Amino acid sequence: MSRAWMDRFIDTIEWIAAAFVGIVALNIFLAVILRNTLSYNIPDSFDIGRMLLGILIFWGIAATSYRGGHITVDLVWANVGPKYKRMIDVFATLVLLFVVSVQTWTLFDKVRGTYNDNVLTFDMHMPTWPFFAVAWAGDGAAVLLIAIRTYRLIFHPEEMQEEPKIKAVE
Amino acid sequence: MSTDAVAVLGFVALFALMLLRVPVGMAMGLVGVCGFGYLVGFTPALKLVGQTSMRTVTDYTFGVIPMFLLMGTFVSNSGMSQELFRAANGFVGHLRGGLGIATVGACGGFAAICGSSVATAATFSAVAYPEMRRFGYPQSFATGVIAAGGTLGAMLPPSTVLAVYGIITEQDIGKLFIAGIIPGILAMTMYMLTIALIGWFRPDFLPRGTPIPWRERFAGLKSIWAPVLLFIFVIGGLYGLPFLPRFTPTEAGGVGATGAFLIGLLTGRLNKEKILASLLQATRTAAAVFTVLIGALIFGYFLTVTQTPQKVTELLTGLGLGPYGILALIMVMYLVLGCLMDAMAMIILTVPIIFPVITHLGFDPIWFGIIIVMTVELGLIHPPVGMNVFVIKSVVKDVSFSTIFRGVIPFVVTDLIRLVILIAFPMLALWLPTRMAG
Amino acid sequence: QEKNFELKISHWVPATHSLQKALEDWAAAVEKDSGGTIKSKVFPAQQLGKAFDHYDMARDGIADVTYVNPGYQPGRFPIIGAGELPFLMSEAKGGSMALDAWYRKYAEKEMKDVKFCLAFVHSPSSFHSRTKKIVVPDDIKGMKIRPAHATMANFVTQLGGTNVQSSAPEVRDIIERGVADAVTFPWGSLLLFGIDKVTKYDMEAPLYVTTFAFVINKDKYNQMSDKQKKAIDNNCNTETAGKVGEYWGKMEDAGIDKIKAESSHEVYKLTPEQIGLWKKAAEPLVKTWAEGVKKKGDADPDAALAELKASLTKYNALAQ
Ligand code: NA
Ligand code: NA
Numbered sequence: 001m002s003r004a005w006m007d008r009f010i011d012t013i014e015w016i017a018a019a020f021v022g023i024v025a026l027n028i029f030l031a032v033i034l035r036n037t038l039s040y041n042i043p044d045s046f047d048i049g050r051m052l053l054g055i056l057i058f059w060g061i062a063a064t065s066y067r068g069g070h071i072t073v074d075l076v077w078a079n080v081g082p083k084y085k086r087m088i089d090v091f092a093t094l095v096l097l098f099v100v101s102v103q104t105w106t107l108f109d110k111v112r113g114t115y116n117d118n119v120l121t122f123d124m125h126m127p128t129w130p131f132f133a134v135a136w137a138g139d140g141a142a143v144l145l146i147a148i149r150t151y152r153l154i155f156h157p158e159e160m161q162e163e164p165k166i167k168a169v170e
Numbered sequence: 171m172s173t174d175a176v177a178v179l180g181f182v183a184l185f186a187l188m189l190l191r192v193p194v195g196m197a198m199g200l201v202g203v204c205g206f207g208y209l210v211g212f213t214p215a216l217k218l219v220g221q222t223s224m225r226t227v228t229d230y231t232f233g234v235i236p237m238f239l240l241m242g243t244f245v246s247n248s249g250m251s252q253e254l255f256r257a258a259n260g261f262v263g264h265l266r267g268g269l270g271i272a273t274v275g276a277c278g279g280f281a282a283i284c285g286s287s288v289a290t291a292a293t294f295s296a297v298a299y300p301e302m303r304r305f306g307y308p309q310s311f312a313t314g315v316i317a318a319g320g321t322l323g324a325m326l327p328p329s330t331v332l333a334v335y336g337i338i339t340e341q342d343i344g345k346l347f348i349a350g351i352i353p354g355i356l357a358m359t360m361y362m363l364t365i366a367l368i369g370w371f372r373p374d375f376l377p378r379g380t381p382i383p384w385r386e387r388f389a390g391l392k393s394i395w396a397p398v399l400l401f402i403f404v405i406g407g408l409y410g411l412p413f414l415p416r417f418t419p420t421e422a423g424g425v426g427a428t429g430a431f432l433i434g435l436l437t438g439r440l441n442k443e444k445i446l447a448s449l450l451q452a453t454r455t456a457a458a459v460f461t462v463l464i465g466a467l468i469f470g471y472f473l474t475v476t477q478t479p480q481k482v483t484e485l486l487t488g489l490g491l492g493p494y495g496i497l498a499l500i501m502v503m504y505l506v507l508g509c510l511m512d513a514m515a516m517i518i519l520t521v522p523i524i525f526p527v528i529t530h531l532g533f534d535p536i537w538f539g540i541i542i543v544m545t546v547e548l549g550l551i552h553p554p555v556g557m558n559v560f561v562i563k564s565v566v567k568d569v570s571f572s573t574i575f576r577g578v579i580p581f582v583v584t585d586l587i588r589l590v591i592l593i594a595f596p597m598l599a600l601w602l603p604t605r606m607a608g
Numbered sequence: 609q610e611k612n613f614e615l616k617i618s619h620w621v622p623a624t625h626s627l628q629k630a631l632e633d634w635a636a637a638v639e640k641d642s643g644g645t646i647k648s649k650v651f652p653a654q655q656l657g658k659a660f661d662h663y664d665m666a667r668d669g670i671a672d673v674t675y676v677n678p679g680y681q682p683g684r685f686p687i688i689g690a691g692e693l694p695f696l697m698s699e700a701k702g703g704s705m706a707l708d709a710w711y712r713k714y715a716e717k718e719m720k721d722v723k724f725c726l727a728f729v730h731s732p733s734s735f736h737s738r739t740k741k742i743v744v745p746d747d748i749k750g751m752k753i754r755p756a757h758a759t760m761a762n763f764v765t766q767l768g769g770t771n772v773q774s775s776a777p778e779v780r781d782i783i784e785r786g787v788a789d790a791v792t793f794p795w796g797s798l799l800l801f802g803i804d805k806v807t808k809y810d811m812e813a814p815l816y817v818t819t820f821a822f823v824i825n826k827d828k829y830n831q832m833s834d835k836q837k838k839a840i841d842n843n844c845n846t847e848t849a850g851k852v853g854e855y856w857g858k859m860e861d862a863g864i865d866k867i868k869a870e871s872s873h874e875v876y877k878l879t880p881e882q883i884g885l886w887k888k889a890a891e892p893l894v895k896t897w898a899e900g901v902k903k904k905g906d907a908d909p910d911a912a913l914a915e916l917k918a919s920l921t922k923y924n925a926l927a928q
Pocket of ligand 1 (some may be wrong): 280282322323324329584
């Protein structure tokens, strides 16, 4: 797998997630406008909105995991030398890989359950499992990306030079 | 092993993993699953992972987080901060320390449309810091003002941390936002007074700017129509102002994000790159927050099984300290924790344990939301570690941590005084929400 | 030697709700019948999981006994949805017993992943509106309504209204903000969630009930001794279903008088002609329901509905 190819793959995943954020906002905006002007509710706008939210978050987690964008406690890491920094990074990434793999596996079970149980949307009675499956695929992508990240961290650490990042959360 | 021992071991493992830089959410999820698995069974524990993950990400009320984040990134990337700063500077720039006062004012204006304290600090490190340095303000003061002004981002509505507090405690996010208005304005006023006092006692320390003609001052005011319009529409819609459509918090976020996008687009301030960057930043941050939310829920189910929240409540209320003694103890705990982790992680990790204590003691949950956000925001600026300080350092490269912390100290003192005022007069937080239109 | 059990009972309404007491009573009865070998702890207010997940939680062993609203997941439990059809039940106790007695054999298919304990309903209720008095089906046209469950949602859509979804604690907020104009909600709970503060007009008619079930983790049940199983079975029957329904029903019914006493509320009854209009309007719902049942293929809908009506007649709870 060439590096350029991997980077393109990662970028694509991130763009998919970003597109979904915009769609969720648009869905809400349209729903509010239609409700307040025409007193019309888009059928299933609620169910579709929340399932799009799920898709956006899982695909976003894929991108975030690769970029090392999760919320972390950097107290120890920031105060040790490069050697220990690297050891900590490898350890943390391995734990991350393990946790997200387990999560992805259990989520597959959840998607299968949704399919078997015939859970439908409220207004139009559409099956919900396809939405859940797309969301799940995001988590699957996360496992792949974290695996790439782990590989690079261990074998090509020079490609993973990380700046202490700005997390515009608080 | 007794359930108490399991709970204690769980916390020890959690802190060990977090200190080894395992993402906070993943660490909570891992420990939560292991603990739940040990006490209840590993098959149910694994089912809990799939169920909690899927339920959390598809919960529409949680949509409030990515939506306000998106509004914030659109606002940041459209450069509205510049105009706010220029407008504020026009009125106060000629006073001693005027640029600092203008920075606080502009931070407040920006905070009224952006939900993040770190984003506010980052924005004004780029906008206000160079100006203050150009006029000869000391480095420590300039960075201190920005670190403190940044915390307004979480205090004034909208506020991501307040929204998360509302989600965890099942309090009305709209009421929480409205409750933050007066304490936020109080914070601005007190920061400005602090700057004025510094200028009074050390006139050599802070320079004056040149006065600007009144006509230009009002011209500057005209250019801030966009943030004002957004604030009135979004927060007004949440509060229930007459003649405005009424929103739920998630809708307010979605409408605010779309509004910020449209304003940016129509005024030519958002080009394709900036739009894409805004979407990306919001996605990344939302994903990071949801990871912590999922982890915290799983960890919370583990704690429920061990009965930790009830035991902590019994323990604390049995100390014989009285409600305010216990409250003080909790505040001290948060200040210590503020050395370790950031605001979001602190809120998500601790509120499920602390909240039952607070309601048991008869404190108002909305008021406590304001108090706790003030406290964790204090953690963002107080030494030895603080996220806002960290962020300023990453934008302003040639400044040392100790310099920033030196500049921040007067504002930490101000914050502590404000905390006492809010505890003594809860009405400051509660008056507006009780008047929300019904 | 019998194993001791400590059951985790999970529900999602506040601890102040009468259901908390009903579940505590249930647990106490099981403990007594088991000679103290089955103890329980009730976890209220979604402490162990979200409302929508409670069936899965019992199935997966996250909790041992859970309180389920099957109508929260359209399509998943179509048969029990018959209980949600409009103008079917007249009161909580008889309605609960009739529903439980009827549903037992269907539960073996529809809720096969769990040990079904009992099914019940709350007191019949109807629309509570902020904006206008709802008298005839045509009034729903253009209104935004928060329905109690999937069947009511279908009704609203069919009458030309639109549905707004929200959890029970959010109902007050969405009505206050005008996101919804009206809600279908039981009377006592209206007060519990403060929704009476934001609504004005209350239709007093047995328009709908919501069905609920208690379900138990199968593995847990199978691990029990025969005596312990009997202690559970003693409290998982039609009689207990009636008790749970009655207990909750009393709480809801007490709400009617309290709301009538509020000067800001107008509580009104329907004339027989108006009720006739509603019943006629509700007929397509029976068809929709029957299609859902046929699609999943666990029962013959026509027979099932006839049986339910017979059961309701037997327990004196068929709405007239
Ligand atoms: Na803000
Ligand atoms: Na700190």
